[in-house]
Amino acid sequence: MQHGKYRFIVGFLALPVGLYALFVVWPFIQSIYYSFTDWTGLSPEFKMVGFDNYERMLDDDIFWKSLQHSLLLALLLPLVTIGFALFLAFMINVGGRRRKGGPVVIGVRGSSFYKIVYFFPQVLSIAIVALLFAFAYNPDSGAINSVLRGIGLDSVQPLWLGDPNLALWAVMAVIVWSTVGFFVVLFSAGMASIPADLYEAALLDGAGRATTFFRVTLPLLWDTVQSGWVYMGILALGAESFAVVHIMTTGPGGPDYSTTVMVLYVYQKAFRDGQAAYATTIGVALLIVTLAFAAVVMRLGRRERLEF
């Protein structure tokens, strides 16, 4: 199979690699370079300024706020989303009532129905989801406060997105709402591949549901949980949180920068304030946080691989 092999390889790779290098790799390399300049992005002229941008960043209160919010999102969102999804997936797949003579471990009735419904938000654009919830959170006429009034809680009418103490939590709830279903389906698929014999053996040994979950299900699912954790963390640091914060919170960035996250701050510095070089500096910080996050999860999550 040697004849014309290299011509073929080059012919097939040129276009995809070329596009990828031009629009993805090259801008990445450039952005690190630009972070050492005073480029505004508006004019083609710029000069090297060394570490000035980095020094400025360390003195920037808003940067620290956005870093804090991003870290909170990266730590809390995977914890809540994956924890809740594991719980739901376990309920769906193992929570069924055992009929006499039937298999020991069965899913609840309608398990496939639940999986279909829970997955709904995943196919919707996060931008559309964010818009929808921005209406629901509206303090005067939104659906949520109107429910609170309906059940007699007239005194509890939070401003939600307008309250600096609540805005970030309100935004996080939306991300959880839209991503839990994906993980329920993912973990369900993982649980379905665990042999029923293992559950049977555990139940025979007198293990309760909780013990079964922590001793059988979770260890065997660990690889999936871990990759889900990294995936969710990257979402929370990047695209997902950008759309939600950009669309939902006033400013945008929330009252008193209460919801500003790093990716939003990069966007604002570059495209609103005309400080392209400084924006790429914050972008480099975001890259470091993302890589550190992935490394920590991989490191902490490393344990003996279980074969089954």
Place this chain on the structure above:
Amino acid sequence: MKTTETTAPVPAESGRPVTKAGVPDEMPSREKKEGTVLNVFSHGILVIWAFMVVMPLLWAVMTSFKDDSSIFGSPWSLPDELHFSNWSRAWTEANMSDYFLNTILVVGGSLIGTLVLGSMAAYVLARFEFPGNRFIYFLFIGGMSFPIMLALVPLFYVVNNMGLLNTIHGLILVYIAYSLPFTVFFLTAFFRTLPTSVAEAAFVDGASHSRTFFQIMLPMAKPGLISVGIFNFLGQWNQYMLPTVLNTDPDKRVLTQGLVQLAVSQGYKGDWSGLFAGLVMAMLPVLAAYVVFQRQVVQGLTAGALK
């Protein structure tokens, strides 16, 4: 109860029939009661979450048929009559038809481009040994974990310098480039699993490399292409960050962008019912596609994470 006693009567290879008969006798009654309580509890939680997922969507559909005063006066009441005019107003006056057309053009072009270029690169990387193979592969894979926002600032100027800013084809090229990492990753793994013998036979019979690829390997890779195609379709249809940065011309807006712009401008104009109609209009096609192709969508979206 000791482990040895309970496991002893179960022969290793025929676990199932023996346990079926054996379990009910050995299970203490406490276990059964706990099972019932847990069953009620688990059903309860599952129903509540299903309700919480469906409710906002139903609320949006309901609201899209109401007039402005009742949207604000009583958000949860049913519409007094079905105001279909909201929908027609959104479609024509609020430019939803244009946004739909732009989105279909951009996603259609990017999807085809992503699948063709992605499968070409993946095929070569999976089946041919050549210097730099590993390097190119990891170059692609690396793109999956980097924050896109970092590249967006210089990307804006790269696209601008090429005169591709605010153009449909420029957006298509960028979408393809950013869809390649996962596509190549997924399809490389897929091509490795396909049998080599068929391709070799075709080659021996005188087919060229590219003919072998397009006529033999690509049809064989159809299941993989469908999975990764659905993944890319949803990702590109729902893309928000890339068009927000690279596509600021009002006439070229895609759906997500257009809706967000609409929401901002409605703050002044006050046509909320039209906006809700637009929102539901944008939601329905993907929800319908999901219900119809439910199995493939789930497989497509979870395939990468499960490997």
